[in-house]
Amino acid sequence: MSNSSRNGLAVAGLSLGTALNPLNSSMIAVALVVLRADFGLDVATVTWVITAFYLTSAAGQPLMGRLADRFGPRRLFLSGMLLVAVTCALAPFAPNFALLCVARVFMALGTATAYPSAVVMVEALTRAAKVRSTRPLGRIQMANTSAAAVGPVVGGLLVSLVGWQALFLINVPLSLAAIFIVRRFAPDDAERERGSALELLRSSDIPGILAFVGAMMLVMMALLNVLPELRWWLLGGGAVLAALFVRRELRFSPPFLDLRLLGRNRPLLLVYLGFAVFNGVYYFAFFGLPQLLQEAGGYDPGIVGLLMLPLAAMSVVLTPFAVRAIDRFGVKRVLTTGVVLLVVASGMMWLLTASFAVPLVLALTALMGVPYGVVSIASSQGMYVSTQPQERGVAAGIFQTCRYLGAITATVLIGIFYGTGVNQANWGLMVFVMLGLGAVAFVVTLGWRERG
Structure with a gap:
């Protein structure tokens, strides 16, 4: 098989994985009424199935990008898709709504690996196929942007024909297909950071990562008004963590985010x-x-x-x-x-x-x-x-x-x-x-x- 064909298939696999995050962020909206009936929830509570995914995705994307830069995009992509497959195979059997929201968090973490990993891999793909970066980036971005728009339509069909469980189960064959294609056709990761687990942990700027994720989640929870009585406390806490994050990143080397x-x-x-x-x-x-x-x-x-x-x-x-x-x-x-x-x-x-x-x-x-x-x-x-x-x-x-x-x-x-x-x-x-x-x-x- 020619390099051009292999790279085309690799981009297709990356695009498929990339589509899962926006697809799952939008198609769940049509299942809220059914989830309320099945679990006996009120309107405010059921929206947590959306909010949990939203917050985890927004805060987790830069972290997953950092991991792709450090340890290899192909490895991270495959790990993320495996997490999605396992989580979505188990989620339909969740005995309560709280565990369903936990499953959505793990889905968000798994799908958040795809886009940053795909962007990091673009350089190797374009070099091998001798094409400009716009071509693979365009296909990846097309999957990213169109999936959110078609999500409600796909979700509506799945819920009406099968039930809310289908919104999770549909991800199992899709993520496994992405794993197979990328593992088979994507180039191996270039040499990345190595060392003992303790050395890698010390150089990972864990406090900076925690401050960043915490600040993002608190500020977004305040903006989304998910806890109305605590809105200003969330905003204040997010501002404090953001200040601590800036202070940490300016002093630590190598920082999680080089400000x-x-x-x-x-x-x-x-x-x-x-x-x-x-x-x-x-x-x-x-x-x-x-x-x-x-x-x-x-x-x-x-x-x-x-x-x-x-x-x-x-x-x-x-x-x-x-x-x-x-x-x-x-x-x-x-x-x-x-x-x-x-x-x-x-x-x-x-x-x-x-x-x-x-x-x-x-x-x-x-x-x-x-x-x-x-x-x-x-x-x-x-x-x-x-x-x-x-x-x-x-x-x-x-x-x-x-x-x-x-x-x-x-x-x-x-x-x-x-x-x-x-x-x-x-x-x-x-x-x-x-x-x-x-x-x-x-x-x-x-x-x-x-x-x-």
């Missing part, structure tokens, strides 16, 4: 900021629009899922064109074009204040899918070219965390705007916020320069 190096890398910081803001705009539509169509438009949830499908379809269709455009015109031009399209698509969403006609909704969700595909791959490539090879795992992990931060910000703001009612007037106000955030993303993008 001095990150501070000097202005292109990477701008990629992170722009990607977080972009996702804030996108998730306004992704989370806010289905609620509007159901409550104000009167559409059945199943119909709403179909109305949102053009978003995923357009992002998949546009990604190969975006990859070719990056190769021809460069990252910045494509990224800037994508952000301009984002602003245009956001402005067009105002039309929903006048009508919920099916053709209009389909056209608008398709239109929003265009910048989603373009900006996602361009931002991913911008992150890749803004980092050194030895930093790409943790850089990719933080990149994914920026996606979650944008989504959480959108969720909080949607809750504020819809607090007085899910109606067209409040949707119109949200469109203005989307336009404002789009303008911020545009300014940030103009300031980005590819590292020389």
